[in-house]
Amino acid sequence: MTSNLLKIGFIGGGKMAQAMAKGFISAGLAKGETMISSCHPSDLASAKAFKELGAESLFENVPVVKKSDVIIVSVKPSVVPIALGDIKKAADVKADKLFLSIAMGVTIKQLEQFLPSESRVVRVMPNTPALVRSGTSVFVTGSRATEKDAETTKKLLQAVGTCEQVPEGLLDAITALSGSGPAYIYVLIEALADGGVKMGLPRDLAYRLASQTVLGAAQMVRDTNTHPGVLKDDVTSPAGSTAAGLHFLEQKGFRAAVIGAIEAATQRCREVAQSDPTK
Ligand SMILES: NC(=O)C1=CN([C@@H]2O[C@H](COP(=O)(O)OP(=O)(O)OC[C@H]3O[C@@H](n4cnc5c(N)ncnc54)[C@H](OP(=O)(O)O)[C@@H]3O)[C@@H](O)[C@H]2O)C=CC1
Numbered sequence: 001m002t003s004n005l006l007k008i009g010f011i012g013g014g015k016m017a018q019a020m021a022k023g024f025i026s027a028g029l030a031k032g033e034t035m036i037s038s039c040h041p042s043d044l045a046s047a048k049a050f051k052e053l054g055a056e057s058l059f060e061n062v063p064v065v066k067k068s069d070v071i072i073v074s075v076k077p078s079v080v081p082i083a084l085g086d087i088k089k090a091a092d093v094k095a096d097k098l099f100l101s102i103a104m105g106v107t108i109k110q111l112e113q114f115l116p117s118e119s120r121v122v123r124v125m126p127n128t129p130a131l132v133r134s135g136t137s138v139f140v141t142g143s144r145a146t147e148k149d150a151e152t153t154k155k156l157l158q159a160v161g162t163c164e165q166v167p168e169g170l171l172d173a174i175t176a177l178s179g180s181g182p183a184y185i186y187v188l189i190e191a192l193a194d195g196g197v198k199m200g201l202p203r204d205l206a207y208r209l210a211s212q213t214v215l216g217a218a219q220m221v222r223d224t225n226t227h228p229g230v231l232k233d234d235v236t237s238p239a240g241s242t243a244a245g246l247h248f249l250e251q252k253g254f255r256a257a258v259i260g261a262i263e264a265a266t267q268r269c270r271e272v273a274q275s276d277p278t279k
């Protein structure tokens with residue numbers, strides 16, 4: 001039965017779109033045939049990836065809007081005005097639909113200007129672990145979005161992880177933390193494994209241990225409601241190995257580097273938000 005499922009369209013079929021599409025399928029919220037994407041003609045790999053899911057894959061944006069109930073705008077920020085401009089220019093498209101934009105730094109105000117006046121907008125910041133239904137998403141509703149649109153957004157995003165409604169003023173910092181965050185953690189996992197290999201561990205064992213350790217530590221913070229500093233102290237035995245490792249990290253400025261990374265990424269989002277997205 002596919003008739004009760006929302007028809008989900010993706011404008012831009014790249015990495016984040018594919019992660020969400022795969023998450024929706026594994027959550028039972030979509031089937032390949034209830035999704036459709038538009039890809040840039042130069043991006044045959046993304047078109048192929050959507051076709052492999054059983055979804056239709058086109059090289060035009062307007063038919064995606066026509067055929068979908070909810071449209072996920074998943075192109076790069078600089079492409080958003082071009083892609084949404086295609087829809088505004090099209091005379092024969094009824095655009096009174098829900099558009100979820102995941103583009104970093106593109107504000108609700110800009111999105112509402114780029115789209116036809118009848119379109120309803122929600123701005124979302126997801127992350128790639130949506131693919132394995134462990135995503136972290138937040139959303140902001142636009143001026144024309146209804147309560148039902150907020151419910152639809154929550155239903156889609158909670159199926160692939162967590163989802164919270166937030167004020168738009170927090171979105172740049174959230175993009176820096178949870179939108180970009182998986183990349184920082186992958187670097188940490190690589191570094192943990194590299195350290196293990198340096199000290200004699202086989203590479204595959206080192207990756208298994210590093211990834212499970214990150215997963216377990218994250219679950220401890222989330223599920224025990226205990227301050228991470230207390231959890232850190234629980235690991236750190238007097239005169240033990242952890243204290244030696246932590247001392248080294250502090251000497252190298254680990255904590256300051258992570259804080260600086262969030263600040264730099266937030267700043268980049270602000271630059272994009274303040275720039276003319278058509279340039
Ligand atoms: N990746 C992530 O972890 C996250 C990304 N985002 C946001 O998602 C959006 C997409 O990011 P991401 O998936 O990483 O980027 P990708 O480059 O992987 O995906 C964007 C896709 O859009 C295609 N495209 C370019 N022009 C057009 C057009 N005119 N019409 C339709 N499609 C077009 C691109 O093709 P081509 O490559 O040929 O240009 C590409 O396949 C960005 O706005 C980003 O800020 C948000 C949260 C997390």
Ligand SMILES: O=C(O)[C@@H]1CCC=N1
Pocket residue numbers: 104175179180
């Ligand atoms: O790097 C980026 O710009 C996007 C936004 C958050 C994650 N990826």
